[in-house]
Amino acid sequence: MNACPVQFDPLAPEQLADPYPVYSQLRADRPVFHDAEHDLWIVSRYEDVMIVVREPETYSSENAVRASTQPWPRPVLDTLARGWPLSPTLTDSDGDVHRRLRLLVSRAFTPKRIADMEDTIRRAVDELIDAFVSDGCADIIERFAWPLPMMAITAILGVPREDVPRLHRWSYNWLRLMQATDPVGELVACAEDVVAMQRYFMDALEQRAGGEGTDLMSGLLGAGVAGSEALTMIEAMRVPMNLIIAGHVTVTRAIGNGLVTLLSASDQLAAVQQDPERIPTMVEEILRFESPAQGLFRTVRTDTTLAGVHIPAGARVMVHWASGNRDENVFERADVFDVTRNSANAHLAFGKGSHACLGAPLARLQLKVAIPRLFERLPRLQVAAGEASAVRDTIFFARGFKKLAMEWDVPVAAART
Template identity: 75%
Template structure:
């Protein structure tokens, strides 16, 4: 029996369209409850989410991106066996393994390194917009929103830009595989893409072992922490995969979410147009208001209590960033979009605790450039007329668009 009087189904049309009234009911009526359909304990209040992320010993990050840990179908496992184990990565590891990976990878995201990317990100954004500004209508997800973050990460990794479309396809296949709700034949194709992605980065690292290099992949092969061993090639292979996929989930979806939220609230849009100094808080408010990653998962290691509810060892918990970010107990008037709200230190969009997103500074940089450039260069920007111009993606733990067709005044552009 479901432990909550509301029906939690993130992939239903109603909840894809607007899940936030339901989240409010969950926070009020059943802040921690067992959802029998997905066999998940859903944690919806900010305070309880913070309790989970501050206690990695009790709430393990193993399988942090898998909504279900039921075994994949045998044909899918057979394809995956042709590659290498998918874990551990930064996202789904614990303890010493996680600390070692985090220390090694954090060197790629120092403030200085992120700042050095600003001109490249700005130039890339303008080049992408140049490709469609004269058309007056385009799907900004397909033409802009996934290209920008993947090109940025590809440059950091030393990956040829012409390979970015392939990385996009492979990373989306990884997301579908982790969700595992598609037909078996589709999951087999996804598994094949994931193995191809593994081989791609294993080959790239092999070339750097042989020839050297100055990009992040080359650095990963020689980086070490005091008294520690360098990464193996398999460990190093998982890092660029993790970075590509994480960037794909967050920045792409935040661009689409941000544009639709601003276009639906002309007063807030005009406030940003009048005062560009609001752009940093606008970005944080977009991340809070429409969190691109709605939540991740934890495995309970020992019997525990959360929000007055007992949870048994072995249970799976969803820490719901999207609901916590709308918690009225923390964010006054939480259902109101306010570009002047300063929530950078408190919102959950990039996680909290030891697993807070290492790439958050780079994501923020890209969003502070991408959304203003689109608004500045596409006069009269608006949702295009017609059916299916804004189509939500169906990923259990992420919220964004797989298609977002906008229109603007092409002659003015």
């Protein structure tokens, strides 16, 4: 029996506010079930998630970021036809294609390159805070949480700082297009932004052709690995798009989630402030406790059985990172936020298997710098009063805030400037 006794509705207000009781019931009663509304098989237990990600021969990553593979409406398809095919990318490819792309992109995320980014990230964090510290209040998502990761990844790509706002808008609308729950007119507008983003990076690559640039996009031109053909221009264009979108989703949402979680667990916040050595495990616990990527999708290649449930070939599976990260069989007191928990090697926030996130070290570095610095520079930081202060985003496979209005005591030095 595949019917689910729990109402799984990730966009319902109560589940946007707190989805974890539903996830707990799913793990207990229907760890693998078919959600008819989204035509998805939801996989909620940690051990089953790990089976899926370790068996790419059965569970393909094709369309890994599309909530539904039903064709977009004709006006959307007509708009997308003015650009280039959206895949394969690092995220939604398999086999040799994925291995080739991963080897090339991994060159941008070497330990040395990430370590060399720390000073840049610290300067960016303070630059952003400087712009609003004397105001005493701000929407932290708009003013800080999304600009920071965009500034980090665009520095690697060699993208002008003034282009960050539109890249943010384009990448967010790409996510909306993948979820495909908006009205047709809005999806057409999202598709227009996706095509604009494609053209932007194609133009950027063409401008670098024949040059001697040292940024990642310059390095992609003609790049190849032993025994494989060099990247085509279309393949190279998809790489920065993929990096912008993936990096943006995780860090932006983890900053908002982390601030709210720490403020609701004052003893844990105090523990970190008293002992900064706990910052690394604090970051990992934020990622586990409030996973910014709730899950991604797989396509079943052949009829299979998972947790005793038959899943037919062609079915779509959602590997639910967030539910797995609250699995009581893996994490002791899984629903308790504990900054001393060392779960870096176990949690699923960055995925597992061959598709584990290459940008995880960069994301971790940003979070280690950003969250403590916000509390350090914004005394008595708290969520502003009013129901409209903290508004959850409605991308159901990414958990975070669309708006997070916060207030603090203006530091004396800032008040004088």
